[in-house]
Amino acid sequence: MGHSARSGGSWAVLWLGLAVLLAGCGGTFPQPGPGATFEDGLTADALFQRTLAAHGGDLRAFDGDLNQATDGEWGRMIQRIQPLVADAGYRGVGEERFRPADDLYALHYTGPEGTKSVYRHGDVFRVFYDGERSTDPERIRASAMTTDAGELFHYGPSFVKHRATGFERLEDRREGGVRYRRVLATLEPGFGKADRDQVVMWIHPETDLLYRVHITLNGFGPTQGAHVDTTFLEYAEVEGFTLPTRFEERVRGPLRLFVHEWWVTGRDSNRGWSAEDVRGPGFSGAAGAAAADSPAP
Structure with a gap:
Protein backbone atom coordinates (compact mmCIF):
# COMPACT_ATOMS: atom_id res chain seq x y z
CA MET A 1 0.00 0.00 0.00
CA GLY A 2 1.64 3.25 -1.10
CA HIS A 3 1.43 6.46 0.92
CA SER A 4 2.61 9.10 -1.52
CA ALA A 5 0.43 12.02 -2.61
CA ARG A 6 0.38 10.44 -6.07
CA SER A 7 -1.06 7.15 -4.82
CA GLY A 8 -3.56 9.11 -2.74
CA GLY A 9 -4.71 10.84 -5.92
CA SER A 10 -5.05 7.52 -7.76
CA TRP A 11 -7.21 6.11 -4.99
CA ALA A 12 -9.25 9.31 -4.96
CA VAL A 13 -10.21 8.55 -8.56
CA LEU A 14 -11.20 5.03 -7.55
CA TRP A 15 -13.20 6.42 -4.61
CA LEU A 16 -15.11 8.73 -6.91
CA GLY A 17 -15.69 5.94 -9.40
CA LEU A 18 -17.10 3.73 -6.68
CA ALA A 19 -19.24 6.61 -5.50
CA VAL A 20 -20.85 6.84 -8.93
CA LEU A 21 -21.33 3.09 -9.25
CA LEU A 22 -22.64 2.59 -5.73
CA ALA A 23 -24.46 5.85 -5.10
CA GLY A 24 -27.69 3.97 -4.66
CA CYS A 25 -26.17 1.90 -1.85
CA GLY A 26 -25.16 4.89 0.26
CA GLY A 27 -27.18 7.56 2.06
CA THR A 28 -27.26 11.32 2.17
CA PHE A 29 -26.09 13.15 5.26
CA PRO A 30 -29.02 13.87 7.62
CA GLN A 31 -30.56 17.34 7.67
CA PRO A 32 -33.54 18.79 9.58
CA GLY A 33 -36.97 18.11 8.15
CA PRO A 34 -39.44 20.95 7.64
CA GLY A 35 -41.74 21.62 10.56
CA ALA A 36 -40.55 18.76 12.77
CA THR A 37 -42.04 18.76 16.29
CA PHE A 38 -41.06 16.72 19.35
CA GLU A 39 -43.37 15.47 22.07
CA ASP A 40 -40.72 15.75 24.80
CA GLY A 41 -40.40 19.50 24.21
CA LEU A 42 -36.60 19.43 24.39
CA THR A 43 -34.60 21.75 22.17
CA ALA A 44 -31.38 20.75 20.43
CA ASP A 45 -29.39 22.93 22.83
CA ALA A 46 -31.04 21.33 25.86
CA LEU A 47 -30.31 17.84 24.55
CA PHE A 48 -26.69 18.74 23.97
CA GLN A 49 -26.31 20.06 27.50
CA ARG A 50 -27.85 16.85 28.84
CA THR A 51 -25.42 14.62 26.96
CA LEU A 52 -22.48 16.82 27.94
CA ALA A 53 -23.48 16.44 31.60
CA ALA A 54 -24.02 12.68 31.23
CA HIS A 55 -20.43 12.33 30.02
CA ARG A 80 -7.62 0.15 -0.68
CA ILE A 81 -9.84 3.11 -1.48
CA GLN A 82 -8.61 5.54 1.21
CA PRO A 83 -5.06 4.45 2.15
CA LEU A 84 -3.95 7.86 3.44
CA VAL A 85 -7.00 8.18 5.68
CA ALA A 86 -6.90 4.67 7.13
CA ASP A 87 -3.08 4.66 7.22
CA ALA A 88 -3.50 1.10 8.50
CA GLY A 89 0.13 0.19 7.86
CA TYR A 90 1.03 2.58 10.67
CA ARG A 91 -2.12 3.05 12.73
CA GLY A 92 -2.06 -0.27 14.57
CA VAL A 93 -1.55 -0.49 18.33
CA GLY A 94 -1.87 3.05 19.67
CA GLU A 95 -0.92 5.16 22.67
CA GLU A 96 -2.65 8.50 23.35
CA ARG A 97 -1.76 11.39 25.62
CA PHE A 98 -4.39 14.10 26.12
CA ARG A 99 -4.26 17.27 28.20
CA PRO A 100 -7.66 18.79 27.51
CA ALA A 101 -7.27 22.06 29.45
CA ASP A 102 -4.77 23.38 26.90
CA ASP A 103 -5.87 21.30 23.89
CA LEU A 104 -2.77 19.12 23.71
CA TYR A 105 -3.35 15.78 22.00
CA ALA A 106 -0.56 13.41 21.03
CA LEU A 107 -0.61 9.91 19.57
CA HIS A 108 1.93 7.21 18.81
CA TYR A 109 1.07 4.15 16.72
CA THR A 110 2.92 0.99 15.83
CA GLY A 111 1.74 -0.88 12.75
CA PRO A 112 2.94 -3.55 10.33
CA GLU A 113 4.81 -0.98 8.19
CA GLY A 114 6.31 1.16 10.94
CA THR A 115 5.56 3.84 13.52
CA LYS A 116 3.56 7.05 13.32
CA SER A 117 3.52 9.92 15.83
CA VAL A 118 1.13 12.87 15.87
CA TYR A 119 1.43 16.05 17.96
CA ARG A 120 -1.36 18.62 18.05
CA HIS A 121 -1.22 21.55 20.45
CA GLY A 122 -3.65 24.29 19.55
CA ASP A 123 -2.72 25.36 16.02
CA VAL A 124 0.57 23.44 16.02
CA PHE A 125 0.37 20.12 14.17
CA ARG A 126 3.21 17.71 13.38
CA VAL A 127 3.33 14.16 12.00
CA PHE A 128 6.25 11.71 12.09
CA TYR A 129 6.70 8.43 10.23
CA ASP A 130 9.41 6.08 11.49
CA GLY A 131 10.88 8.94 13.50
CA GLU A 132 11.08 11.41 10.58
CA ARG A 133 8.86 14.46 10.42
CA SER A 134 6.59 14.41 7.38
CA THR A 135 6.35 17.37 4.99
CA ASP A 136 3.90 15.62 2.65
CA PRO A 137 0.83 17.92 2.51
CA GLU A 138 -1.54 15.05 1.74
CA ARG A 139 -0.36 13.00 4.69
CA ILE A 140 -0.57 16.05 6.93
CA ARG A 141 -4.13 16.93 5.85
CA ALA A 142 -5.34 13.35 6.20
CA SER A 143 -3.70 12.98 9.61
CA ALA A 144 -5.04 16.31 10.88
CA MET A 145 -8.56 15.24 9.95
CA THR A 146 -8.34 11.80 11.55
CA THR A 147 -6.70 13.20 14.69
CA ASP A 148 -9.56 15.63 15.30
CA ALA A 149 -12.12 12.93 14.51
CA GLY A 150 -10.32 10.64 16.95
CA GLU A 151 -10.63 13.21 19.71
CA LEU A 152 -14.38 13.39 19.07
CA PHE A 153 -14.70 9.60 19.09
CA HIS A 154 -12.68 9.11 22.26
CA TYR A 155 -13.70 12.17 24.29
CA GLY A 156 -17.22 12.89 23.11
CA PRO A 157 -19.32 16.03 23.40
CA SER A 158 -16.54 18.20 24.86
CA PHE A 159 -14.98 18.32 21.39
CA VAL A 160 -18.30 19.46 19.92
CA LYS A 161 -18.82 22.12 22.61
CA HIS A 162 -15.69 24.01 21.62
CA ARG A 163 -16.29 23.99 17.86
CA ALA A 164 -20.05 24.10 17.45
CA THR A 165 -21.62 27.24 16.03
CA GLY A 166 -25.17 25.93 16.34
CA PHE A 167 -27.39 22.95 17.07
CA GLU A 168 -30.52 21.67 15.34
CA ARG A 169 -32.73 18.79 16.32
CA LEU A 170 -33.36 15.99 13.84
CA GLU A 171 -36.15 13.46 13.85
CA ASP A 172 -35.60 10.61 16.29
CA ARG A 173 -34.29 7.36 14.87
CA ARG A 174 -35.08 3.85 16.14
CA GLU A 175 -32.44 1.12 16.22
CA GLY A 176 -32.29 -2.10 18.22
CA GLY A 177 -35.55 -1.30 19.96
CA VAL A 178 -34.32 2.10 21.21
CA ARG A 179 -35.60 5.43 19.91
CA TYR A 180 -32.56 7.71 19.88
CA ARG A 181 -32.77 11.48 19.97
CA ARG A 182 -30.59 13.14 17.36
CA VAL A 183 -28.89 16.54 17.35
CA LEU A 184 -27.08 18.06 14.38
CA ALA A 185 -24.10 20.27 15.25
CA THR A 186 -22.24 22.50 12.80
CA LEU A 187 -18.53 22.74 13.57
CA GLU A 188 -16.38 25.71 12.54
CA PRO A 189 -13.58 24.86 12.10
CA GLY A 190 -14.27 21.29 11.13
CA PHE A 191 -11.99 18.28 11.36
CA GLY A 192 -8.36 19.01 10.52
CA LYS A 193 -8.05 21.61 7.78
CA ALA A 194 -11.79 21.83 7.07
CA ASP A 195 -13.47 25.21 7.49
CA ARG A 196 -16.72 23.48 8.37
CA ASP A 197 -18.07 20.02 9.16
CA GLN A 198 -21.24 18.59 10.65
CA VAL A 199 -21.87 16.00 13.36
CA VAL A 200 -25.10 14.14 14.11
CA MET A 201 -25.16 12.96 17.72
CA TRP A 202 -27.37 9.99 18.55
CA ILE A 203 -28.34 10.35 22.22
CA HIS A 204 -29.75 7.53 24.34
CA PRO A 205 -33.16 8.56 25.71
CA GLU A 206 -32.53 7.12 29.19
CA THR A 207 -28.80 7.58 29.87
CA ASP A 208 -28.24 10.69 27.69
CA LEU A 209 -24.93 9.13 26.61
CA LEU A 210 -23.85 9.21 22.99
CA TYR A 211 -24.68 6.04 21.15
CA ARG A 212 -23.26 7.17 17.82
CA VAL A 213 -21.75 10.15 16.02
CA HIS A 214 -22.23 10.59 12.27
CA ILE A 215 -19.80 13.06 10.69
CA THR A 216 -18.82 14.72 7.43
CA LEU A 217 -15.18 14.67 6.30
CA ASN A 218 -14.39 17.92 4.49
CA GLY A 219 -10.78 18.30 5.65
CA PHE A 220 -9.16 16.12 2.97
CA GLY A 221 -9.89 16.34 -0.76
CA PRO A 222 -10.50 12.63 -1.48
CA THR A 223 -13.07 12.38 1.36
CA GLN A 224 -15.11 15.51 0.59
CA GLY A 225 -18.71 14.43 0.16
CA ALA A 226 -18.16 11.30 2.24
CA HIS A 227 -19.63 10.73 5.68
CA VAL A 228 -18.97 8.09 8.33
CA ASP A 229 -20.42 7.06 11.66
CA THR A 230 -18.86 5.63 14.78
CA THR A 231 -20.94 3.65 17.28
CA PHE A 232 -19.94 3.43 20.94
CA LEU A 233 -20.39 -0.13 22.15
CA GLU A 234 -19.05 0.13 25.72
CA TYR A 235 -18.27 2.86 28.28
CA ALA A 236 -16.15 3.24 31.42
CA GLU A 237 -15.47 6.03 33.93
CA VAL A 238 -12.18 7.85 34.44
CA GLU A 239 -11.64 10.93 36.62
CA GLY A 240 -15.39 11.47 36.85
CA PHE A 241 -15.91 11.36 33.08
CA THR A 242 -17.80 8.64 31.22
CA LEU A 243 -15.82 7.77 28.10
CA PRO A 244 -16.27 5.09 25.43
CA THR A 245 -13.99 2.07 25.33
CA ARG A 246 -15.15 0.12 22.27
CA PHE A 247 -15.93 1.54 18.83
CA GLU A 248 -17.16 0.54 15.39
CA GLU A 249 -16.74 2.87 12.40
CA ARG A 250 -18.51 2.61 9.04
CA VAL A 251 -18.68 4.66 5.86
CA ARG A 252 -22.33 5.67 5.33
CA GLY A 253 -22.04 7.58 2.06
CA PRO A 254 -21.50 7.79 -0.85
CA LEU A 255 -21.18 4.01 -0.35
CA ARG A 256 -21.54 1.75 2.67
CA LEU A 257 -18.69 -0.28 4.09
CA PHE A 258 -17.00 -1.30 7.32
CA VAL A 259 -14.01 0.86 8.24
CA HIS A 260 -12.57 0.06 11.63
CA GLU A 261 -13.28 -1.63 14.94
CA TRP A 262 -11.09 -0.74 17.91
CA TRP A 263 -11.03 -0.81 21.70
CA VAL A 264 -9.22 0.63 24.70
CA THR A 265 -6.71 -1.79 26.21
CA GLY A 266 -5.34 0.40 28.99
CA ARG A 267 -6.05 3.73 30.63
CA ASP A 268 -4.54 5.91 33.37
CA SER A 269 -4.43 9.58 34.31
CA ASN A 270 -2.55 12.44 35.99
CA ARG A 271 1.03 11.43 35.23
CA GLY A 272 2.11 15.05 35.01
CA TRP A 273 3.97 14.75 31.71
CA SER A 274 5.12 17.88 29.90
CA ALA A 275 4.59 19.03 26.31
CA GLU A 276 8.22 18.16 25.66
CA ASP A 277 7.53 14.55 26.66
CA VAL A 278 4.99 14.14 23.84
CA ARG A 279 6.36 16.48 21.19
CA GLY A 280 7.46 13.53 19.08
CA PRO A 281 8.54 11.34 17.61
CA GLY A 282 7.25 8.95 20.24
CA PHE A 283 6.80 9.65 23.96
CA SER A 284 9.39 10.11 26.69
CA GLY A 285 9.64 11.00 30.37
CA ALA A 286 6.42 10.68 32.34
CA ALA A 287 4.53 10.01 29.09
CA GLY A 288 6.74 7.13 28.01
CA ALA A 289 5.24 4.08 29.74
CA ALA A 290 2.28 2.30 28.15
CA ALA A 291 -1.13 3.25 29.49
CA ALA A 292 -2.25 0.96 32.31
CA ASP A 293 -5.62 -0.15 33.67
CA SER A 294 -4.97 1.70 36.91
CA PRO A 295 -3.51 5.16 37.64
CA ALA A 296 0.23 5.47 37.22
CA PRO A 297 2.18 5.90 40.49
Missing part, protein backbone atom coordinates in the same frame (compact mmCIF):
# COMPACT_ATOMS: atom_id res chain seq x y z
CA GLY A 56 -19.16 14.19 33.10
CA GLY A 57 -19.16 17.76 31.81
CA ASP A 58 -16.61 19.74 29.84
CA LEU A 59 -13.22 18.01 29.70
CA ARG A 60 -11.53 21.40 29.27
CA ALA A 61 -12.27 21.99 32.97
CA PHE A 62 -10.04 19.02 33.87
CA ASP A 63 -6.49 20.23 34.51
CA GLY A 64 -4.78 16.82 34.48
CA ASP A 65 -3.81 14.41 31.73
CA LEU A 66 -5.61 11.36 30.30
CA ASN A 67 -3.68 8.47 28.78
CA GLN A 68 -4.94 5.43 26.96
CA ALA A 69 -3.80 2.51 24.82
CA THR A 70 -5.82 1.11 21.92
CA ASP A 71 -5.84 -1.79 19.49
CA GLY A 72 -8.13 -2.70 16.61
CA GLU A 73 -8.81 -4.11 13.17
CA TRP A 74 -9.20 -2.33 9.82
CA GLY A 75 -11.51 -3.29 6.98
CA ARG A 76 -9.74 -4.35 3.79
CA MET A 77 -11.71 -2.19 1.38
CA ILE A 78 -11.13 1.09 3.21
CA GLN A 79 -7.39 0.43 3.09
Whole structure:
Protein backbone atom coordinates (compact mmCIF):
# COMPACT_ATOMS: atom_id res chain seq x y z
CA MET A 1 0.00 0.00 0.00
CA GLY A 2 1.64 3.25 -1.10
CA HIS A 3 1.43 6.46 0.92
CA SER A 4 2.61 9.10 -1.52
CA ALA A 5 0.43 12.02 -2.61
CA ARG A 6 0.38 10.44 -6.07
CA SER A 7 -1.06 7.15 -4.82
CA GLY A 8 -3.56 9.11 -2.74
CA GLY A 9 -4.71 10.84 -5.92
CA SER A 10 -5.05 7.52 -7.76
CA TRP A 11 -7.21 6.11 -4.99
CA ALA A 12 -9.25 9.31 -4.96
CA VAL A 13 -10.21 8.55 -8.56
CA LEU A 14 -11.20 5.03 -7.55
CA TRP A 15 -13.20 6.42 -4.61
CA LEU A 16 -15.11 8.73 -6.91
CA GLY A 17 -15.69 5.94 -9.40
CA LEU A 18 -17.10 3.73 -6.68
CA ALA A 19 -19.24 6.61 -5.50
CA VAL A 20 -20.85 6.84 -8.93
CA LEU A 21 -21.33 3.09 -9.25
CA LEU A 22 -22.64 2.59 -5.73
CA ALA A 23 -24.46 5.85 -5.10
CA GLY A 24 -27.69 3.97 -4.66
CA CYS A 25 -26.17 1.90 -1.85
CA GLY A 26 -25.16 4.89 0.26
CA GLY A 27 -27.18 7.56 2.06
CA THR A 28 -27.26 11.32 2.17
CA PHE A 29 -26.09 13.15 5.26
CA PRO A 30 -29.02 13.87 7.62
CA GLN A 31 -30.56 17.34 7.67
CA PRO A 32 -33.54 18.79 9.58
CA GLY A 33 -36.97 18.11 8.15
CA PRO A 34 -39.44 20.95 7.64
CA GLY A 35 -41.74 21.62 10.56
CA ALA A 36 -40.55 18.76 12.77
CA THR A 37 -42.04 18.76 16.29
CA PHE A 38 -41.06 16.72 19.35
CA GLU A 39 -43.37 15.47 22.07
CA ASP A 40 -40.72 15.75 24.80
CA GLY A 41 -40.40 19.50 24.21
CA LEU A 42 -36.60 19.43 24.39
CA THR A 43 -34.60 21.75 22.17
CA ALA A 44 -31.38 20.75 20.43
CA ASP A 45 -29.39 22.93 22.83
CA ALA A 46 -31.04 21.33 25.86
CA LEU A 47 -30.31 17.84 24.55
CA PHE A 48 -26.69 18.74 23.97
CA GLN A 49 -26.31 20.06 27.50
CA ARG A 50 -27.85 16.85 28.84
CA THR A 51 -25.42 14.62 26.96
CA LEU A 52 -22.48 16.82 27.94
CA ALA A 53 -23.48 16.44 31.60
CA ALA A 54 -24.02 12.68 31.23
CA HIS A 55 -20.43 12.33 30.02
CA GLY A 56 -19.16 14.19 33.10
CA GLY A 57 -19.16 17.76 31.81
CA ASP A 58 -16.61 19.74 29.84
CA LEU A 59 -13.22 18.01 29.70
CA ARG A 60 -11.53 21.40 29.27
CA ALA A 61 -12.27 21.99 32.97
CA PHE A 62 -10.04 19.02 33.87
CA ASP A 63 -6.49 20.23 34.51
CA GLY A 64 -4.78 16.82 34.48
CA ASP A 65 -3.81 14.41 31.73
CA LEU A 66 -5.61 11.36 30.30
CA ASN A 67 -3.68 8.47 28.78
CA GLN A 68 -4.94 5.43 26.96
CA ALA A 69 -3.80 2.51 24.82
CA THR A 70 -5.82 1.11 21.92
CA ASP A 71 -5.84 -1.79 19.49
CA GLY A 72 -8.13 -2.70 16.61
CA GLU A 73 -8.81 -4.11 13.17
CA TRP A 74 -9.20 -2.33 9.82
CA GLY A 75 -11.51 -3.29 6.98
CA ARG A 76 -9.74 -4.35 3.79
CA MET A 77 -11.71 -2.19 1.38
CA ILE A 78 -11.13 1.09 3.21
CA GLN A 79 -7.39 0.43 3.09
CA ARG A 80 -7.62 0.15 -0.68
CA ILE A 81 -9.84 3.11 -1.48
CA GLN A 82 -8.61 5.54 1.21
CA PRO A 83 -5.06 4.45 2.15
CA LEU A 84 -3.95 7.86 3.44
CA VAL A 85 -7.00 8.18 5.68
CA ALA A 86 -6.90 4.67 7.13
CA ASP A 87 -3.08 4.66 7.22
CA ALA A 88 -3.50 1.10 8.50
CA GLY A 89 0.13 0.19 7.86
CA TYR A 90 1.03 2.58 10.67
CA ARG A 91 -2.12 3.05 12.73
CA GLY A 92 -2.06 -0.27 14.57
CA VAL A 93 -1.55 -0.49 18.33
CA GLY A 94 -1.87 3.05 19.67
CA GLU A 95 -0.92 5.16 22.67
CA GLU A 96 -2.65 8.50 23.35
CA ARG A 97 -1.76 11.39 25.62
CA PHE A 98 -4.39 14.10 26.12
CA ARG A 99 -4.26 17.27 28.20
CA PRO A 100 -7.66 18.79 27.51
CA ALA A 101 -7.27 22.06 29.45
CA ASP A 102 -4.77 23.38 26.90
CA ASP A 103 -5.87 21.30 23.89
CA LEU A 104 -2.77 19.12 23.71
CA TYR A 105 -3.35 15.78 22.00
CA ALA A 106 -0.56 13.41 21.03
CA LEU A 107 -0.61 9.91 19.57
CA HIS A 108 1.93 7.21 18.81
CA TYR A 109 1.07 4.15 16.72
CA THR A 110 2.92 0.99 15.83
CA GLY A 111 1.74 -0.88 12.75
CA PRO A 112 2.94 -3.55 10.33
CA GLU A 113 4.81 -0.98 8.19
CA GLY A 114 6.31 1.16 10.94
CA THR A 115 5.56 3.84 13.52
CA LYS A 116 3.56 7.05 13.32
CA SER A 117 3.52 9.92 15.83
CA VAL A 118 1.13 12.87 15.87
CA TYR A 119 1.43 16.05 17.96
CA ARG A 120 -1.36 18.62 18.05
CA HIS A 121 -1.22 21.55 20.45
CA GLY A 122 -3.65 24.29 19.55
CA ASP A 123 -2.72 25.36 16.02
CA VAL A 124 0.57 23.44 16.02
CA PHE A 125 0.37 20.12 14.17
CA ARG A 126 3.21 17.71 13.38
CA VAL A 127 3.33 14.16 12.00
CA PHE A 128 6.25 11.71 12.09
CA TYR A 129 6.70 8.43 10.23
CA ASP A 130 9.41 6.08 11.49
CA GLY A 131 10.88 8.94 13.50
CA GLU A 132 11.08 11.41 10.58
CA ARG A 133 8.86 14.46 10.42
CA SER A 134 6.59 14.41 7.38
CA THR A 135 6.35 17.37 4.99
CA ASP A 136 3.90 15.62 2.65
CA PRO A 137 0.83 17.92 2.51
CA GLU A 138 -1.54 15.05 1.74
CA ARG A 139 -0.36 13.00 4.69
CA ILE A 140 -0.57 16.05 6.93
CA ARG A 141 -4.13 16.93 5.85
CA ALA A 142 -5.34 13.35 6.20
CA SER A 143 -3.70 12.98 9.61
CA ALA A 144 -5.04 16.31 10.88
CA MET A 145 -8.56 15.24 9.95
CA THR A 146 -8.34 11.80 11.55
CA THR A 147 -6.70 13.20 14.69
CA ASP A 148 -9.56 15.63 15.30
CA ALA A 149 -12.12 12.93 14.51
CA GLY A 150 -10.32 10.64 16.95
CA GLU A 151 -10.63 13.21 19.71
CA LEU A 152 -14.38 13.39 19.07
CA PHE A 153 -14.70 9.60 19.09
CA HIS A 154 -12.68 9.11 22.26
CA TYR A 155 -13.70 12.17 24.29
CA GLY A 156 -17.22 12.89 23.11
CA PRO A 157 -19.32 16.03 23.40
CA SER A 158 -16.54 18.20 24.86
CA PHE A 159 -14.98 18.32 21.39
CA VAL A 160 -18.30 19.46 19.92
CA LYS A 161 -18.82 22.12 22.61
CA HIS A 162 -15.69 24.01 21.62
CA ARG A 163 -16.29 23.99 17.86
CA ALA A 164 -20.05 24.10 17.45
CA THR A 165 -21.62 27.24 16.03
CA GLY A 166 -25.17 25.93 16.34
CA PHE A 167 -27.39 22.95 17.07
CA GLU A 168 -30.52 21.67 15.34
CA ARG A 169 -32.73 18.79 16.32
CA LEU A 170 -33.36 15.99 13.84
CA GLU A 171 -36.15 13.46 13.85
CA ASP A 172 -35.60 10.61 16.29
CA ARG A 173 -34.29 7.36 14.87
CA ARG A 174 -35.08 3.85 16.14
CA GLU A 175 -32.44 1.12 16.22
CA GLY A 176 -32.29 -2.10 18.22
CA GLY A 177 -35.55 -1.30 19.96
CA VAL A 178 -34.32 2.10 21.21
CA ARG A 179 -35.60 5.43 19.91
CA TYR A 180 -32.56 7.71 19.88
CA ARG A 181 -32.77 11.48 19.97
CA ARG A 182 -30.59 13.14 17.36
CA VAL A 183 -28.89 16.54 17.35
CA LEU A 184 -27.08 18.06 14.38
CA ALA A 185 -24.10 20.27 15.25
CA THR A 186 -22.24 22.50 12.80
CA LEU A 187 -18.53 22.74 13.57
CA GLU A 188 -16.38 25.71 12.54
CA PRO A 189 -13.58 24.86 12.10
CA GLY A 190 -14.27 21.29 11.13
CA PHE A 191 -11.99 18.28 11.36
CA GLY A 192 -8.36 19.01 10.52
CA LYS A 193 -8.05 21.61 7.78
CA ALA A 194 -11.79 21.83 7.07
CA ASP A 195 -13.47 25.21 7.49
CA ARG A 196 -16.72 23.48 8.37
CA ASP A 197 -18.07 20.02 9.16
CA GLN A 198 -21.24 18.59 10.65
CA VAL A 199 -21.87 16.00 13.36
CA VAL A 200 -25.10 14.14 14.11
CA MET A 201 -25.16 12.96 17.72
CA TRP A 202 -27.37 9.99 18.55
CA ILE A 203 -28.34 10.35 22.22
CA HIS A 204 -29.75 7.53 24.34
CA PRO A 205 -33.16 8.56 25.71
CA GLU A 206 -32.53 7.12 29.19
CA THR A 207 -28.80 7.58 29.87
CA ASP A 208 -28.24 10.69 27.69
CA LEU A 209 -24.93 9.13 26.61
CA LEU A 210 -23.85 9.21 22.99
CA TYR A 211 -24.68 6.04 21.15
CA ARG A 212 -23.26 7.17 17.82
CA VAL A 213 -21.75 10.15 16.02
CA HIS A 214 -22.23 10.59 12.27
CA ILE A 215 -19.80 13.06 10.69
CA THR A 216 -18.82 14.72 7.43
CA LEU A 217 -15.18 14.67 6.30
CA ASN A 218 -14.39 17.92 4.49
CA GLY A 219 -10.78 18.30 5.65
CA PHE A 220 -9.16 16.12 2.97
CA GLY A 221 -9.89 16.34 -0.76
CA PRO A 222 -10.50 12.63 -1.48
CA THR A 223 -13.07 12.38 1.36
CA GLN A 224 -15.11 15.51 0.59
CA GLY A 225 -18.71 14.43 0.16
CA ALA A 226 -18.16 11.30 2.24
CA HIS A 227 -19.63 10.73 5.68
CA VAL A 228 -18.97 8.09 8.33
CA ASP A 229 -20.42 7.06 11.66
CA THR A 230 -18.86 5.63 14.78
CA THR A 231 -20.94 3.65 17.28
CA PHE A 232 -19.94 3.43 20.94
CA LEU A 233 -20.39 -0.13 22.15
CA GLU A 234 -19.05 0.13 25.72
CA TYR A 235 -18.27 2.86 28.28
CA ALA A 236 -16.15 3.24 31.42
CA GLU A 237 -15.47 6.03 33.93
CA VAL A 238 -12.18 7.85 34.44
CA GLU A 239 -11.64 10.93 36.62
CA GLY A 240 -15.39 11.47 36.85
CA PHE A 241 -15.91 11.36 33.08
CA THR A 242 -17.80 8.64 31.22
CA LEU A 243 -15.82 7.77 28.10
CA PRO A 244 -16.27 5.09 25.43
CA THR A 245 -13.99 2.07 25.33
CA ARG A 246 -15.15 0.12 22.27
CA PHE A 247 -15.93 1.54 18.83
CA GLU A 248 -17.16 0.54 15.39
CA GLU A 249 -16.74 2.87 12.40
CA ARG A 250 -18.51 2.61 9.04
CA VAL A 251 -18.68 4.66 5.86
CA ARG A 252 -22.33 5.67 5.33
CA GLY A 253 -22.04 7.58 2.06
CA PRO A 254 -21.50 7.79 -0.85
CA LEU A 255 -21.18 4.01 -0.35
CA ARG A 256 -21.54 1.75 2.67
CA LEU A 257 -18.69 -0.28 4.09
CA PHE A 258 -17.00 -1.30 7.32
CA VAL A 259 -14.01 0.86 8.24
CA HIS A 260 -12.57 0.06 11.63
CA GLU A 261 -13.28 -1.63 14.94
CA TRP A 262 -11.09 -0.74 17.91
CA TRP A 263 -11.03 -0.81 21.70
CA VAL A 264 -9.22 0.63 24.70
CA THR A 265 -6.71 -1.79 26.21
CA GLY A 266 -5.34 0.40 28.99
CA ARG A 267 -6.05 3.73 30.63
CA ASP A 268 -4.54 5.91 33.37
CA SER A 269 -4.43 9.58 34.31
CA ASN A 270 -2.55 12.44 35.99
CA ARG A 271 1.03 11.43 35.23
CA GLY A 272 2.11 15.05 35.01
CA TRP A 273 3.97 14.75 31.71
CA SER A 274 5.12 17.88 29.90
CA ALA A 275 4.59 19.03 26.31
CA GLU A 276 8.22 18.16 25.66
CA ASP A 277 7.53 14.55 26.66
CA VAL A 278 4.99 14.14 23.84
CA ARG A 279 6.36 16.48 21.19
CA GLY A 280 7.46 13.53 19.08
CA PRO A 281 8.54 11.34 17.61
CA GLY A 282 7.25 8.95 20.24
CA PHE A 283 6.80 9.65 23.96
CA SER A 284 9.39 10.11 26.69
CA GLY A 285 9.64 11.00 30.37
CA ALA A 286 6.42 10.68 32.34
CA ALA A 287 4.53 10.01 29.09
CA GLY A 288 6.74 7.13 28.01
CA ALA A 289 5.24 4.08 29.74
CA ALA A 290 2.28 2.30 28.15
CA ALA A 291 -1.13 3.25 29.49
CA ALA A 292 -2.25 0.96 32.31
CA ASP A 293 -5.62 -0.15 33.67
CA SER A 294 -4.97 1.70 36.91
CA PRO A 295 -3.51 5.16 37.64
CA ALA A 296 0.23 5.47 37.22
CA PRO A 297 2.18 5.90 40.49
